[in-house]
Amino acid sequence: MRKFTHLCSYERQRIERYLRNGKSLRFIAGKLDRSVSSISDEINGNMVNGTYTAKKAAVKAYQKRWRSKTQCMKVNQDANLQKFVIDSMTNDDQSPAGISGRLKHVETGYQYASTKAIYNFVRSPNGRQVEPHLYSIAVHKNSGPKRGTSIIIDGRTMIDERPKKVDSRLEFGHYEGDFIESGKDGKGSLLVLVERKTRYPFLVYLEDRTTANINQIIDRILFGLPVKSLTLDNDISFKKHKELSELINAAVFFCHPQCPHEKGTVENRNKAIRRYIKKRSDLSKYSLEEFEEAERKLRDRFMECLDYQTPREAFTKELQKPRKPLVRGMIMEKLLVN
Numbered sequence: 001m002r003k004f005t006h007l008c009s010y011e012r013q014r015i016e017r018y019l020r021n022g023k024s025l026r027f028i029a030g031k032l033d034r035s036v037s038s039i040s041d042e043i044n045g046n047m048v049n050g051t052y053t054a055k056k057a058a059v060k061a062y063q064k065r066w067r068s069k070t071q072c073m074k075v076n077q078d079a080n081l082q083k084f085v086i087d088s089m090t091n092d093d094q095s096p097a098g099i100s101g102r103l104k105h106v107e108t109g110y111q112y113a114s115t116k117a118i119y120n121f122v123r124s125p126n127g128r129q130v131e132p133h134l135y136s137i138a139v140h141k142n143s144g145p146k147r148g149t150s151i152i153i154d155g156r157t158m159i160d161e162r163p164k165k166v167d168s169r170l171e172f173g174h175y176e177g178d179f180i181e182s183g184k185d186g187k188g189s190l191l192v193l194v195e196r197k198t199r200y201p202f203l204v205y206l207e208d209r210t211t212a213n214i215n216q217i218i219d220r221i222l223f224g225l226p227v228k229s230l231t232l233d234n235d236i237s238f239k240k241h242k243e244l245s246e247l248i249n250a251a252v253f254f255c256h257p258q259c260p261h262e263k264g265t266v267e268n269r270n271k272a273i274r275r276y277i278k279k280r281s282d283l284s285k286y287s288l289e290e291f292e293e294a295e296r297k298l299r300d301r302f303m304e305c306l307d308y309q310t311p312r313e314a315f316t317k318e319l320q321k322p323r324k325p326l327v328r329g330m331i332m333e334k335l336l337v338n
Contacts, residue, residue: 007034007042007061012054015042019052074113075121081111082126085118088302089130093138093275096122098302105308138275155242156254159231159262166229169197172318173228173250176266177218179235180273183280190283190291192273193221193230194266199303200315201269203295205283211240219247226323229253231263272298 007015011032018028025043029036045064046057075082084107088094094102096118103112113121121127122134132138166174174197180190189209193202202221206213214237218230227250232238234257245252255262276294277286299312306314 007038009054009058012042012057015039016052016054016057019043073121073124074111074117076124076126078111081113082121084110085113085121086127086130089122089133092297092300093133093135094302095135097304098308101304101308102302106302135275156234157251159253159255162229162231162251162253166196171228172197172321173226174231175222175227175229176231176263177238178233178263178266178270179237180270180277180283182283186280186282186284188283190273190277191217192266192270193218194269195311195315196265198311198314198318199265199269199306200311201295201298203273203291203298205286205288205291207284209237211237214238215240215244215247218244222248225319231255233260233263269298272301 011034014032015028018031025036025039028034029039032039042057043052046052046060048056048060075085081103084103085099088099088102089096097115099118100113100115103110122131165171172195175193175195177191177193180192182188188205188207191202191204191206191214194200204217204221206217222230227248229251230244230248231253232241233255238244238252238254241252241254260267273294276290276297277283299315300310302308302310
């Protein structure tokens, strides 16, 4: 069998003539040196009103190929759509999948483009300016050294005792916390807190890792917000967890040693942060503005798990829902502005 090529006008004319004379598909395929399936697909796909004619079949085949090529260039041909894609990727580091979902579920005023169509644009000569913003290019996945043995903290309440409803993410107010550390010879740490349901993150750079300071910072971050639980790892900085629980008026749970997957929400956000704060880098060399910009981009990221809302949008909606008055003060709206 020869290498596949598209049917030409002469072949379509012969197909039309053979069909008119009542010839079978197998007979036509043998005469044209084509497979039976190719002849069948040609006839079924390009007939008009149940009748196959060479002229109309050629027009339909041309239109299909034109639409197929246009689909790959959809972003490039629509100026408004192209601007939305470029701005989303360059300004907010959105992913093609996130942009496609946002176009389908939220930003319906734009022409829809699939994830594949956006990737085709990004990897075309017209989209090379945004290609460096793809996560696979911006972040090099190099595994770092493994952490040592976890610290034993007395009086911990393990995650096994955390209410099962927390796992479903249907209830607002459950948080997870973790640290991102500087590399060797570096200074400073980054405290990361994330609300489980909305994936809304808080990033705070600090150099004082004493338990008293950590407790004060967490209390300041969560003050005025609905807090029902906080899940942490076994870092020595969380040793005074009982005092922390009293400060935030919520239960504090601990993961099992060497089980970071048990607080997967904050671990996932840590992975996203690595786009902006490289692994094993010296955190003290970053400016506070860079940490704030990373926090802003994470809060404004289109997320499939939120129906392509951003964590900021989802967090704001949760805060606007009627609730019982908080014991620890009124909601601080400035948290949503930062």
